[in-house]
Amino acid sequence: MKKEIKIIGSGFSSLSAACYLAKLGHDVTIYEKNATIGGRARQLKKDGLTFDIGPTWYWMPDVFERFFADFDKKPHDYYSLKKLSPAYRVYFGENDYVDIASNPQSIINTFESIEQGSGKILKEFLDEAKSNYNIAIKDLVYRPGESPLELVTPKTMMKLGQFFSNISRDVRKKFKSKKLVQILEFPVLFLGAKPSDTPSFYSFMNYADFGLGTWHPEGGMYSVIEGMESLARSLGVKIYTNAAIEKIGVENGTASWMMVNNEKITADIIVSGADYHHTETLLDKPYRAYSEDYWNKRTFAPSSLLFYVGFDKKIERAEHHTLFFDTDFDIHAQDIYDNPKWPDEPLFYASFPSKTDIEAAPSSKEAGTFLIPLAPGIEDTEELREKYFDKIITRLERLTGQELKSSILFKESFCVNDFVKDYNSYKGNAYGLANTLLQTAFLRPKLKSQKVKNLYFTGQLTVPGPGVPPALISGKLVAGLIEKQLNKEIKVTVKETI
Known part of the structure; x- marks a missing residue:
């Protein structure tokens, strides 16, 4: 039963959903509010330098392989991958x-050289983490979060x-070195919550880190977006940019049209890969499944202050991915989750893709992306951005022993206000809902609207959670739910006919 399916947004989850739905034979169209596709994974090009605006880490390569394999393709049909060695520096x-x-x-x-006896403990820890990974990524996260029984195996x-x-509790029981503890707690940041609020089962992220490694797609993460776009178009998906959605229309309890740039577009089914909260504001109030109070009580992953900086020299003593943990992580985490405010001494992350990828910058220059995790919803001003850029660039100079400020060609910033403006992001969050115990699987906002028929959601605020690999999975899950519903309707129609 071929349907006209309209998809809001063109990020990883939307492109994934579009591919699966088009493969099933539906007429699929994507509408993207911005000038280019990719959602949060857009690209910035300036003065010969190239930056990923959003995600910069390529983890869980098996999830990408599984996605493309569903279409009899492989990642290398669309982009080249290089395993980073070292994966990152801290x-x-x-x-x-x-x-x-x-x-x-x-x-x-390395662990053994820092803390005697820790090597053997790490091996045992990683064996357990691998077991968790096989359960989670190869099974649980491919379930749509409709029932708690999905978790019972x-x-x-x-x-x-x-x-x-x-x-946090598990790691600190096993390792005494503060350095090793911070390294093992780091991958949890991809889940958007404090290590002390993240269930031990999520140690599978440590296997994703140490076991599967860190990769770089040539051309950056945007090359993955371009690959997915190419696949989608080959399946017949139509994509429109500069297409802002102003309203979702409901008739007889069913989502049946969207207002796009003041034009009414009809649809059999609507899927939103845009911010979940924002999407519900496009509905009249009676059709919203989640109240403002609900959203206000959720634990959100951080927002971020990002800088995209061009340098007129090569950066020394830093790797492609470099983490700066020279300040207290626990205090910074409190400033994000417990007492939301700008951190006095923030941890930060820097990416220098031009160390790996010749496409990122000319040989004599460097492209640097800097990220400071922040509490969502806090004040965002140009003065604060400048203050914190000076903080981190000064620390970068001191920690790596080089002068850099005079070599800055340009810098652009992106923060809370931009997440709201460009992505309609709730409180300017960068990564969605945190994966805490009470926000896991069936306890997350549903893929299928509970109040409006034929309205579905995908992406970081629904199942399975934040991150690029989960976004790919989310697209597959929502396509599966739609097909399940359509098959059910066919059976009912056949039964009534008989």
């Missing part, structure tokens, strides 16, 4: 850093205790 002070290698045994050796029952402990 600074703890001046000339005090740890490089995370590209293979588990080397990482085990013989394998998860064996891991039940891990859902009621947390990453």
Whole structure:
């Protein structure tokens, strides 16, 4: 039963959903409010330098492989991948850093060199993390979050205790070195919550980190978007940019049209990959499944202050991905989650893709992306952005022992106000809802509207959660729910006919 399906947004989850729905034979059209596709994964090009505006980490390569395999394709049909070695560098002070290698045994050796006996403990920890990964990524996250019974399997029952402990407690029991603790807690940041609020089962992120490694697609993460766009178009998906959605119309309880740039567009089914909260504001109030109070009480992943900086020289003593943990992570986390405010001494992350990718910058220059995690919804002014840029660039100079300020060609920033303006992001959050115990699987906002027929959602505020790999999965899940509903309707029609 071919349907006219309209999709709001063109990020990873929307493109994923579009591909699956088009493969099923539907007439699929994407509407993107911005001038270019990609949602939060857009690209910035300036003066010969190239930046990923959003995601810069390519983790869980198996999820990407599984996505393309569903269309009898492979990632390398669309982009080239390189495994980073080292995967990343972590600074703890001046000339005090740890490089995370590209293979588990080397990482085990690194741990052992920092804390005697920790190598053996890490190996056992990673064995457990791999087991969790196989349960989670190969099974649980591909379930649509319709029922708590989705989580009840013989394998998860064996891991039940891990859902009621947390990453922070487990890691600190096993490792005494503060450096090692911070390195092991770092991947949890991709889940958008404090390690102390993240169930121990999510140690599978450590396997994603140490076991599967960190990769870089040539041309940046935007090359993945371009690959998915190419696949979508080959399947017949139509894509319109500069197409802002102003309203979703409901007739007889069914989503039946959208107002796009003041033009009424009819639809059999509507899927939104845009911000979930914003999408519901496009509906008349009686059709909204979640109240303002509901959203206000959720635990959101951080927002971010980002800088895209062009340097007229190569950066020394930094890797493609470099983390700066020379300040207190716990205090910064409190400033994000417990007492939302601008942090006094923030941790920050820097990406220098031009160290790996010749497309990112000319040989004598460097493209640098800097990120400071922030509480969503806090004040955002140009004065604050400048203040914090000076903080981190000064620390970068001191920690890496080089002068950089005089070599800055340009810088552009992106923060809370921009997340709201460009993505209609609730409180300017960058990553969606945090994956805490009470915001996991069936406890997240539903893929299928509970009040409006033929209205669906996909992306970081619904199942399975924040991050690029989960976004790909979310698109597949929503397409599966739509097909399930359509098949059910066909059976009812056939039965009535008989």
